[in-house]
Amino acid sequence: MARTDDELGGDPPCWAHLFDDETTDATTMQGASVVGASVVDLAARASAATAQGVAWSCHGNDLDANLLVFPRGEGIAHHVNNEVDVLLIGNQGHGIVEVAGTEHELHAGQLLIVPKGAPRAIRSLSDPFAYVSIHRRRTGLSPAAARR
Numbered sequence: 001m002a003r004t005d006d007e008l009g010g011d012p013p014c015w016a017h018l019f020d021d022e023t024t025d026a027t028t029m030q031g032a033s034v035v036g037a038s039v040v041d042l043a044a045r046a047s048a049a050t051a052q053g054v055a056w057s058c059h060g061n062d063l064d065a066n067l068l069v070f071p072r073g074e075g076i077a078h079h080v081n082n083e084v085d086v087l088l089i090g091n092q093g094h095g096i097v098e099v100a101g102t103e104h105e106l107h108a109g110q111l112l113i114v115p116k117g118a119p120r121a122i123r124s125l126s127d128p129f130a131y132v133s134i135h136r137r138r139t140g141l142s143p144a145a146a147r148r
Helices: 015-022 042-048
Strands: 026-030 053-059 063-070 075-080 086-092 094-099 102-107 111-114 119-124 129-136
Touching (some): 042 053, 042 063, 042 129, 086 094, 086 102, 094 111, 094 129
Antiparallel strands (some): 086 111
């Protein structure tokens, strides 16, 4: 059952924290430089994902980046993020990103900027749909996964 914003304490931040227990790999950044910097094959990680949610994440002092993977019909429930703009980049398949009541279809290789304060939700239209979420680091709570 999906958690509500009230159960999460209100304004949800990064979707990756919803799936902390399912994260398959994480990179840690410290200060202004990346420790152990390396190229990450996001397409391979998305293809190898065995569970929905985070397939890779990078949490730094200033930046959060997450690769999320969902099967058809799954995704992130409606929520509002009042703190940061979020950059979404399609990685594999396609899905719908609803922003302030307008649906945007996001395909692999496409980018969408979701402004802070805009209500949003994400739903996979393919199996799988993988995308990268990037935003300025912030602390807080997380939204619920959507089930359709």
